[in-house]
Structure formats: structure tokens, C-alpha cells
Amino acid sequence: MSSSSVVISGAGVAGLAAAWWLGRAGWHVTLVERATDLRSGGYMMSLSGPGHTAAARMGLLAKLEPRAYHVHENVYRDRNGREVMRLHFQEFIEGLDYLVMRRTDLIEVLRADLPGQVELRYGTTIRDVTDGADQARVTFSDGTTATADLVLLADGMRSALRERLIAPASQCLKPLGYRFAVYELTDRLGLGADFVSYTEPGHIAEYYTLAEGRVAALHVWHSSAAGPVAAADRWGLLEEVCARSNPAVRTQLTAARSEGAVVLVDDLALVELQRWSKGRVLALGDAAHCLTLISGQGAGMALTSAAILADALSRAPIPQALAEHEARLRPSILRLQDRSRKMAGVFVPRSPVAFELRNFFMRHVPRKWVGRYFINAVTAEILAAQGPAAKVG
Numbered sequence: 531m532s533s534s535s536v537v538i539s540g541a542g543v544a545g546l547a548a549a550w551w552l553g554r555a556g557w558h559v560t561l562v563e564r565a566t567d568l569r570s571g572g573y574m575m576s577l578s579g580p581g582h583t584a585a586a587r588m589g590l591l592a593k594l595e596p597r598a599y600h601v602h603e604n605v606y607r608d609r610n611g612r613e614v615m616r617l618h619f620q621e622f623i624e625g626l627d628y629l630v631m632r633r634t635d636l637i638e639v640l641r642a643d644l645p646g647q648v649e650l651r652y653g654t655t656i657r658d659v660t661d662g663a664d665q666a667r668v669t670f671s672d673g674t675t676a677t678a679d680l681v682l683l684a685d686g687m688r689s690a691l692r693e694r695l696i697a698p699a700s701q702c703l704k705p706l707g708y709r710f711a712v713y714e715l716t717d718r719l720g721l722g723a724d725f726v727s728y729t730e731p732g733h734i735a736e737y738y739t740l741a742e743g744r745v746a747a748l749h750v751w752h753s754s755a756a757g758p759v760a761a762a763d764r765w766g767l768l769e770e771v772c773a774r775s776n777p778a779v780r781t782q783l784t785a786a787r788s789e790g791a792v793v794l795v796d797d798l799a800l801v802e803l804q805r806w807s808k809g810r811v812l813a814l815g816d817a818a819h820c821l822t823l824i825s826g827q828g829a830g831m832a833l834t835s836a837a838i839l840a841d842a843l844s845r846a847p848i849p850q851a852l853a854e855h856e857a858r859l860r861p862s863i864l865r866l867q868d869r870s871r872k873m874a875g876v877f878v879p880r881s882p883v884a885f886e887l888r889n890f891f892m893r894h895v896p897r898k899w900v901g902r903y904f905i906n907a908v909t910a911e912i913l914a915a916q917g918p919a920a921k922v923g
């Protein structure tokens with residue numbers, strides 16, 4: 531058992547998974563989270579490939595499976611509400627290790643399974659880190675201090691500490707020309723157990739059925755503007771984006787706003803760092819290598835990364851372990867980022883012509899082909915994520 535200490539900034543998937551592994555290896559773990567609880571950011575995501583394998587290694591599948599969603603039918607509509615395609619994706623993914631869940635549920639399962647000695651401090655951030663020869667000195671927002679052998683920046687795509695300690699955002703944040711918004715609301719679409727998508731040139735609005743009459747909404751749209759959107763401006767921006775959308779989309783938006791739903795708006799942006807670590811400070815998860823929802827696998831790679839890091843730290847001193855972690859994970863990350871960049875061009879058709887072509891194709895293509903296309907896309911995503919990373923343990 532180790533007697534080393536680590537301070538982790540951010541209790542998202544990456545921070546919690548690192549705390550899980552290092553806590554079990556006997557490290558003294560201090561995990562600080564800026565938010566006052568872990569309930570925000572409730573969007574839908576899938577876990578497959580190495581991420582699914584990593585969750586299995588952590589013994590979490592039995593806790594995740596009861597929270598997974600099994601969509602009955604996926605229904606695709608155009609701006610006028612006309613049905614373009616209706617599919618049973620469940621049939622296609624039969625036999626694949628593939629879980630669809632809310633990010634919030636993955637977070638809750640990870641948090642509940644943390645070893646007892648992990649100290650999780652909500653409403654706290656790291657104010658400063660001074661890296662020394664033997665240890666780093668960390669000052670927290672409440673004025674308390676700690677020394678640590680390792681400091682992990684797992685505080686997401688817009689990590690402010692990465693900005694100060696590793697590289698400025700101007701050098702590493704690469705927007706892909708889209709923004710996204712996510713929120714949850716009461717189901718007024720009568721979705722039952724279905725998923726529905728409304729698409730128009732340049733904008734897609736999707737609604738995933740949840741338990742207890744709730745729906746998770748996702749909007750993705752082309753945007754030449756990039757950068758954080760203040761909470762007070764988010765609904766207004768969405769109103770503009772949806773101004774010409776199907777009435778069902780606009781009704782959902784108005785309803786969500788009047789329910790007081792929490793909306794997250796951000797860019798689809800890659801994080802590209804030359805090196806993920808500097809001295810005793812390592813960026814982890816989206817802070818190191820955000821992949822975006824276009825390639826998928828971001829949460830999966832955060833789980834995988836934590837497992838690789840713990841494995842490397844169990845066998846080598848910190849500098850060598852950080853180098854090994856990066857060498858093992860980086861090839862998969864580069865493949866997934868390449869996938870995001872390539873797919874960004876066609877992710878949401880922008881011109882009316884491209885949009886009509888897409889609808890024509892979806893209406894007329896044999897369903898068997900669509901199934902094959904979907905399986906190929908999922909398999910390509912999984913293969914991109916695989917590599918030495920997949921062979922941990």
C-alpha cells in the first residue's frame with residue numbers, strides 16, 4: 531500500500547475515477563469540487579469499448595445496469611414534424627457491451643463507491659499550486675493548505691488551473707464550429723419509451739426518454755461564436771437557435787425555462803495539449819484531451835485513463851508513471867480526436883440541400899443498411915478508443 535498523497539481538482543468522471551483507484555491503492559486522496567453537489571450536467575451518454583471494460587474492472591456494471599436506458603424506438607422528424615425514419619436501435623446493438631445512461635447516474639455510482647478514506651470537499655477549488663522538488667504545496671479557496679506528491683487537474687474542458695499551470699486556452703482549446711445545450715424537463719411530447727429527434731439545416735434537437743415522465747434534451751447547432759456563455763444568456767441564445775424550429779421544440783424550450791430547468795451551454799471543442807503533465811501536475815479527462823460528443827468515448831476514456839494512471843503509479847516513481855500513462859493513452863486519444871475533426875464536417879447538415887439529401891437517404895435507404903451503418907459507426911468509435919489502453923490489467 532502506498533502512503534503517497536494526491537489532490538484532485540474536479541469530481542467529474544475523471545476525478546472520481548482517479549480518486550477511486552488511488553484511494554484503493556492506499557493513497558491519501560483529497561478531491562475538491564467547485565459545485566456544492568454532484569447533480570448538475572445530467573445529459574445522456576453511452577459507455578462502450580474500453581470505458582465499458584474499465585467500469586467492469588471497477589465492479590460497477592451491476593450498479594450501472596439498473597440505471598441504464600433501453601430506448602424502444604428512435605424516431606427522426608424534420609422541421610415540419612414529418613417522420614423521416616423510425617428504428618429499433620436496440621436490435622442493432624444486441625450483443626454489444628453498450629450502456630446508455632445519464633452522466634449524473636455514472637457520477638452518483640462512482641461517488642457512492644469511493645473508498646472511505648477519500649476526502650471529498652464540495653464548494654472548494656484550488657487557489658494555487660507551488661510545485662517543489664519533493665512535494666507540491668496546494669492552497670485551497672478556503673485558505674487551508676496541503677502538501678501532495680501529485681496534483682490532478684480533472685476540472686473539465688475549461689480548466690482554469692490548466693490555463694495557469696500547463697498551457698493557456700488560446701493554445702489548446704480548438705472549437706469545432708458547433709455549440710451544444712443540455713437540460714432536463716417534464717415529458718410533454720408523450721415520448722413513452724422512445725427517443726425523438728427534430729432536425730433542420732444547421733440545428734438538431736433530440737429528446738431522450740428518462741424515468742418518471744422526464745426527458746433529457748440535447749441541442750447541437752453550428753456556431754461561428756465560441757467561448758463560455760453566461761448562465762443569464764443561455765435561454766435567450768437557445769430561443770434564437772430554435773426560432774424557426776418545429777413548434778414541439780419551441781414548446782419544450784418554453785416549458786423547460788418556466789420549470790426552472792438548469793441548462794448547460796458550451797462549445798464542441800477539442801483540448802489538444804503537447805504534454806498532459808508538468809512536474810507533479812497532471813491534467814486528466816476533458817481537461818487534458820476533450821474529445822467532444824462527436825467522437826463519443828470522453829467519459830469512457832476518463833475511466834480508462836484513471837485505471838492506466840493507477841497501474842503505472844503502482845509500478846514506477848511519479849515522473850516515469852506520468853510519462854507511461856501518457857504514452858499508453860495518447861494513441862487512442864489522437865485517433866478519437868481525429869474522428870471528431872473528420873465527423874464535424876457532416877455531423878449536422880448545414881445547407882438546405884445537404885439537409886434534404888440526408889432526409890431523402892434516411893427515408894429510402896433499406897433499414898438493414900442503416901443498421902449496418904450504425905453498427906459500423908459504433909464499432910469504429912470503439913476501435914478508435916482501443917489500443918494499449920484497452921489492455922490494462
Ligand SMILES: Cc1cc2nc3c(=O)[nH]c(=O)nc-3n(C[C@H](O)[C@H](O)[C@H](O)COP(=O)(O)OP(=O)(O)OC[C@H]3O[C@@H](n4cnc5c(N)ncnc54)[C@H](O)[C@@H]3O)c2cc1C
Pocket residue numbers: 539540541542543544545562563564565573574575576577581633654655656684685686687689690691710712748814815816817821822823826827828829830831832
Ligand atoms: C452532451 C454530451 C454527450 C456526451 N456523450 C458521451 C458519450 O456518449 N460517451 C462518452 O463516453 N462521453 C460522452 N461525452 C463526454 C463526457 O461526458 C466527458 O468526456 C466526461 O464527462 C469528462 O469528464 P471529466 O471528469 O474530465 O470532466 P467534467 O465532466 O467536465 O467534470 C469536471 C468537474 O470539475 C468541476 N470543476 C470545474 N472547475 C473546477 C474548479 N476550478 N475546481 C474544482 N472543481 C471544478 C466541475 O464542476 C465538474 O464536476 C458527452 C459529453 C457531452 C457534453
